[in-house]
Amino acid sequence: xxxxxxxxxxxxxxxxxxxVGAATLVLIRKYARGERERAIFLRAIALLLLVSILANRxxxxxxxxxxxWYCIIPDSFCGMTSLVLALAVLFGKxxxxxxxxxxxxxxxxxxxxxxxxxFVSQHHSFFYIPTISGLLHHSxxxxxxIALLLLxxxxxxxxxxxxxxxxxxxxxxVGAFLMSVFHLSDAFxxxxxxxxxxxxxxxxxAPMYLSAHGLIFAVIEAVRYYRKKAKTAA
Numbered sequence: 607x608x609x610x611x612x613x614x615x616x617x618x619x620x621x622x623x624x625x626v627g628a629a630t631l632v633l634i635r636k637y638a639r640g641e642r643e644r645a646i647f648l649r650a651i652a653l654l655l656l657v658s659i660l661a662n663r664x665x666x667x668x669x670x671x672x673x674x675w676y677c678i679i680p681d682s683f684c685g686m687t688s689l690v691l692a693l694a695v696l697f698g699k700x701x702x703x704x705x706x707x708x709x710x711x712x713x714x715x716x717x718x719x720x721x722x723x724x725f726v727s728q729h730h731s732f733f734y735i736p737t738i739s740g741l742l743h744h745s746x747x748x749x750x751x752i753a754l755l756l757l758x759x760x761x762x763x764x765x766x767x768x769x770x771x772x773x774x775x776x777x778x779x780v781g782a783f784l785m786s787v788f789h790l791s792d793a794f795x796x797x798x799x800x801x802x803x804x805x806x807x808x809x810x811x812a813p814m815y816l817s818a819h820g821l822i823f824a825v826i827e828a829v830r831y832y833r834k835k836a837k838t839a840a
Contacts, residue, residue, distance in 0.1 A: 608727050615732040616723070619741060623720065627749045634753055644757050651753060652695035655746035659688040662739035669736065681784055681793040684715040686777055688743040691750060700759050706766040707773025709751050710819060716748030764823040774812055781808070 609615045630651070638644040662685065666677035680686040687708050694704035725740055732738065754760050781794030792798040800806040 608730050609732045611722055611726060616726055623745045630749060631752060631756060648695055648753060651746060651750045652692045655688055655743060655750055656692035658739050658743040658746055659685060662736060662743055665735040665739060676788045679784060681790060683711055683777060683794060684719055684744060687711040687715060688747045691747055701761050703769045705760050706769035709760055712747040713751040716744040719744045762826055764827060770816060770819050774815060778808055
């Protein structure tokens, strides 16, 4: 029997991954007191994320009759975000530019895909490598972003708005490269919508993504303003 969204396998995965994620965040909050301990926790999660996204990409390389090495390059927003998030935490500095354009994609894409993973029905086994590695890298991406926010490793501010523009443009550039050079029918939803029957191509999602960032910036700056005002009044 083929696994289904909200089938028994998927529900068990949701329960277990949520419990493990929550336990991880509690442990980080409780034991990661110093800068060194926090860095170790974050890099451990980033390493798990890197391993899971590489496993997912390699499973695509050897999935077909002929070896397709170009499949090692992620062709989706979530896949590329998992890769750049992992590398940004493992090798980048705190609050680096990559984190500023990828955190929201990692958080929203990770949670939404784990909750509704349309790809779980691609094989009769739930532990088919493309399936389970896909679920894992989305889960680790969401956990990593929450941990980064929890520990203050990302200072979300409108002053870094340009990171969002450059990051999204870079994704679409990679997508255009894959489509032009390797003749993919689509990459990063440049042509085909995220959900069939909708208009959610990259060109529609781009302004939605920017608007979401703008709203988040506005809320955060408003909270900071009123906190500062209350502190001054006191």
